[in-house]
Amino acid sequence: MVAAPRAVRPRRGAREGADSRAARDAVFEGGAMPGQGYGSAQDHGHVFTGSPLDRAGNERRDGAWIEGQHAKPARRFLALRDLEALVEGDPAPTVAWLAPAELPDGAPEGEAVLLGLDGGEPRFAIDLTAVDEAALAGPLADGRRFAEVRGVAPDLPTDDTAILAQARSLVDWHARHPFCAACGGATTSRNGGLMRVCGDCDAEHFPRVDPVVIVLIIDGDRCLLVSGRGRPGSNYTCIAGFMEPGETVEEAVRREVREEAGVEVAAVRYHSSQPWPFPASLMLGCHAEAASASIAIDPEEIKDARWFDRADVARALDFAAGEIEGESGLDFGVPAPFTISHQLIRAWTSEAEGA
Numbered sequence: 195m196v197a198a199p200r201a202v203r204p205r206r207g208a209r210e211g212a213d214s215r216a217a218r219d220a221v222f223e224g225g226a227m228p229g230q231g232y233g234s235a236q237d238h239g240h241v242f243t244g245s246p247l248d249r250a251g252n253e254r255r256d257g258a259w260i261e262g263q264h265a266k267p268a269r270r271f272l273a274l275r276d277l278e279a280l281v282e283g284d285p286a287p288t289v290a291w292l293a294p295a296e297l298p299d300g301a302p303e304g305e306a307v308l309l310g311l312d313g314g315e316p317r318f319a320i321d322l323t324a325v326d327e328a329a330l331a332g333p334l335a336d337g338r339r340f341a342e343v344r345g346v347a348p349d350l351p352t353d354d355t356a357i358l359a360q361a362r363s364l365v366d367w368h369a370r371h372p373f374c375a376a377c378g379g380a381t382t383s384r385n386g387g388l389m390r391v392c393g394d395c396d397a398e399h400f401p402r403v404d405p406v407v408i409v410l411i412i413d414g415d416r417c418l419l420v421s422g423r424g425r426p427g428s429n430y431t432c433i434a435g436f437m438e439p440g441e442t443v444e445e446a447v448r449r450e451v452r453e454e455a456g457v458e459v460a461a462v463r464y465h466s467s468q469p470w471p472f473p474a475s476l477m478l479g480c481h482a483e484a485a486s487a488s489i490a491i492d493p494e495e496i497k498d499a500r501w502f503d504r505a506d507v508a509r510a511l512d513f514a515a516g517e518i519e520g521e522s523g524l525d526f527g528v529p530a531p532f533t534i535s536h537q538l539i540r541a542w543t544s545e546a547e548g549a
């Protein structure tokens with residue numbers, strides 16, 4: 195019997211309270227195998243998921259409609275500068291939406307990307323990177339500040355992080371694609387920023403999304419975690435890697451796990467996904483069963499790979515979530531709750547508790 199998925203929308207990824215913990219546990223009641231009987235990513239409350247905006251996919255193909263959105267008095271702007279986002283409020287920050295009159299001189303409003311509609315009113319992302327610093331006094335009034343998205347995301351409402359993921363990926367893509375990859379001609383934004391068209395050869399260019407598989411390998415009562423070369427200290431996480439052209443999710447999981455840890459994989463089950471806008475990844479979270487146990491790491495890719503007991507991993511998760519005072523008493527750590535890696539591991543340990 196598989197429990198019906200329930201909507202779980204914790205307001206803060208990293209500050210999970212008792213209510214959201216209870217709701218999260220409810221998702222896993224019924225002892226479902228990891229990866230079965232789960233709802234959408236939104237149900238998991240992952241950071242960067244669950245945007246409340248209507249993306250207006252059909253309307254935005256109409257150029258006159260887009261022009262109309264740019265003229266609406268209630269339009270608001272999410273400002274980015276060097277890919278940092280304007281936020282306000284401390285210690286509980288939110289995205290700072292600027293009114294048209296609050297935009298600085300030189301703000302490229304015509305280039306603003308239409309993120310979507312909030313209650314029918316347009317919400318744009320605008321890149322202020324090229325704006326003179328002296329003109330930023332208005333946007334930076336009242337304690338507003340530009341914040342690095344990865345750093346501030348755990349403290350923002352989840353809705354805001356989803357909007358930021360869309361905004362950061364799109365603003366970055368536009369900044370990198372002023373010219374046509376086919377002929378080198380200048381491109382211009384269309385459809386409110388969901389495509390660019392070459393003025394010379396009419397080629398259409400679309401924002402990229404880069405799929406990444408991320409997987410927790412399970413062998414009975416233990417799981418396989420790796421320590422990446424770029425990771426400080428003794429942090430261990432799920433195996434992850436970019437998918438390659440012509441590959442299924444299952445094939446990518448098997449290849450990555452074999453390449454990084456030398457472990458063979460049996461069944462692969464999809465769990466949930468998470469946009470990761472650095473710059474445009476989509477994390478495809480999976481659980482998979484190990485078909486072999488001995489580890490042979492690729493030292494070019496990772497520092498270490500180990501099997502960890504479930505009880506130790508559960509304690510490491512609680513420590514990463516700030517639920518344990520002082521020391522964890524473990525010789526390893528796991529990623530913070532706002533990562534899908536943490537949530538994949540949590541789903542496995544919670545499934546065991548509920549069984």
Ligand SMILES: [Zn+2]
Nearest residue numbers: 374377392395
């Ligand atoms: Zn071209």
